[in-house]
Amino acid sequence: MSLTVKDLTVKTSGGVRLLDSVSWSVESGGRLGIIGESGSGKSLTAQAILGLLPQGMTATGSITLDGQELLGAPESALRSVRGNRIAMIFQEPLTALDPLMRVGRQIAGPLKLHTTLNKAGIAVRSRELLELVALHDVDRVLQSYPWQLSGGQRQRVSIAMALACEPEVLIADEPTTALDVTVQAEILDLLARIIKQTGTTLVFVSHDLPVISKVAQSLVVMKKGKVVEETSVSGALSGAQHPYTRQLLEAARKVTRLPEAEVEN
Known part of the structure; x- marks a missing residue:
């Protein structure tokens, strides 16, 4: 099983580009984190995968699940995928x-x-x-x-x-943001345990690097609708390449204890 997003571009009815050629892939059993500040396009990417873009937005590019094209697929085909092959946990x-x-x-x-x-x-x-x-x-x-x-x-x-x-793929869109810190930690531990137990592929969306470091292996960093860096979580913690990723890392370390080196996942 593989979920592949290729050259995904999303525009408003007025032609404003919200996602610009977003590309990434996650293989069966993988744990991918998508990180970026509000407005970076991470949640919009998750919505596009399931054909849940807000009214008036149009998407081009390709989103495939094991070679099955989801972008532009008829609603009947998407209904057979949603909640079955791909499921989502929402923020609130x-x-x-x-x-x-x-x-x-x-x-x-x-x-x-x-x-x-x-x-x-x-x-x-x-x-x-x-x-x-x-x-x-x-x-x-x-x-x-x-x-x-x-x-x-x-x-x-x-x-x-x-x-x-x-489901083969579980998309978690900021699933702990609305919870207090203690409950957040419980939910993260729960997700990590279930994913390990079931072998489900995880796409975890968050603005919080310490949170992502607890559940993900690989990392896609988004800024203003574009992917600016793809790396492993341990790679981001030990040697982020893009200035924006380093900025996120520095901000996280100011407010919490974030591991300096490789994280065991």
Whole structure:
């Protein structure tokens, strides 16, 4: 399995270029981090992969999953990929989850759409998924509405939903930004454990280099819609080449303890 983005360019209806010839690739089981400040185009790239660009934007280039072209594919083809072969964890779980629908029904959604499980099988799988993301009192969580759960619990539910159909690729778009530091660390540890356990390919989007260093192996650095550097995480920490990457590194070291040398992933 490989996910390849090649010469991806995204423009607004007015012709403003938001992404400019973005290219990168991640192989099966790889853990890719995409980093950049707000407005760099990292989240827009993630949206383009799943055909979720905001209305009025157009994309050119190529996005392939095992050779299957996703960019410009019909909606029916994209529906068979979303939540099935590629799944996404969004930044704010309270908006990603339906506040008027119980957690159990929301987890069941992708299972009904993409699997042949019957009602009993879906119930068993739903419980397994909540246990996988280390949620306790599973029966209560399944019967709860998202607003009845804490931020950390909601993000664990979002991760469970994303993993429901055992996707080949998991895109995590700033999944810990809305959480406090303690819960953030728990979610990062959880993601790292699950990715290692399942072998799922990870694309992790963040503005935070210390966060990315905990879960990723390779790194794509974006600035103003362009890729300015591709390297390993350990390479960025020990000898970043581009001035912007060095700037991100220096800023991170001012506010947190960031490893100076190679990170074990």
